[in-house]
Amino acid sequence: MADEFGSRFAAPIFERVAIIGVGLIGSSLARVIRRVNAAGKISLADYSSDVLKRAETLGLGDTYHLSAALAVNGADAVIFCVPVGVNGEIAREIGGHLEPGVIVSDVGSVKVAVIDAIGPHLPREAHFVPAHPVAGTEQSGPDAGFAALFANRWCILTPPEGTCVEAVAKISRLWGSFGANVEIMTASHHDLVLAITSHVPHLIAYNIVGTAADLEEVTRTEVIKYSAGGFRDFTRIAASDPTMWRDVFLYNREAVLEMLGRFSEDLTALQRMIRRGDGDGLFNLFTRTRAIRTGIVSLGQETTAPDFGRRAGGR
DSSP, rough: OOSSSSOSHHHHHHEEEEEOOOSSSHHHHHOOOOHHTTTTEEEOOOOOOHHHHHHHHHHHEEESSOOOHHHHOOOEEOOOOOOGGGGGHHHHHGGGGGTTOEEEEESSOHHHHHHHHHHSSSSTTOOOOOOEOOOOOSSSSGGGGGGGGTTTOOEEEOOTTTTOHHHHHHHHHHHHHHOOEEEEOOOOHHHHHHHHIIIIHHHHHHHHHHHHHOOOSSSSSHHTTTTHHHHHHHHHTTSHHHHHHHHHHHHTTTHHHHHHHHHHHHHHHHHHHHHHHHEEEHHHHHHHHHHHHHHHTTTOOOOTTTGGGOOOOGG
């Protein structure tokens, strides 16, 4: 295929992929797996009958299940696309129903907690390759997904020590076929990196939007009406799925708290510059941070277009 995806496979990588959770990431996976012919069949599971009905209407899968245990029957790959906090419960449910040699993966933005929650419930014959596609929008649900979500984005794999090399290669090949750039690192390092690049920024966004809403001197109507670019962009991040982000902060608390401590120290230094009228200090800081933004754009992880470079509808 001459587009943002890898080549369409003549023969699928997997015979049957079971996707558990049909939200933004799960529905995007279903779409792109079909697009590149990465699996012969797609089995979808979700605990919401309404979500499953909508997924079936959209034609996202081949079979649809309210039971994750039923969905994994016959699957040679299973991908968890659920909030981090329910991984353990689902792993317990499906552990005894997995096929020998199955590859189990996930898409959670926390990795140490995910490994601890899922790993103990998998049979010895299963291969566990945790993954985190660093991609998403503030939208959720099966309608929010789109096949190009992972194109030119990073997907980080964090296989535990001793994981089957062939299984890691297979999951790497799968994400590469979606147009993603694949990186491998330890789970603990992943959690520290994502705490500062993703988790803390979301926490700041939630906080600043909440602060603005609580100001007695400013009405909610004025906050909405006069939202400048900065506040508008913060509200986009703060519109992200509350269940998912609640679990991210609870299950990556140590790394998040460490990064928050560093952020608080830097914020105190910034307050000191403003209080002292240190124009040179402010200018130097802003120049350095501007260079970081330029680097992000140059690596293709963003564009200089307005609204975060997104087209209408978050795509």
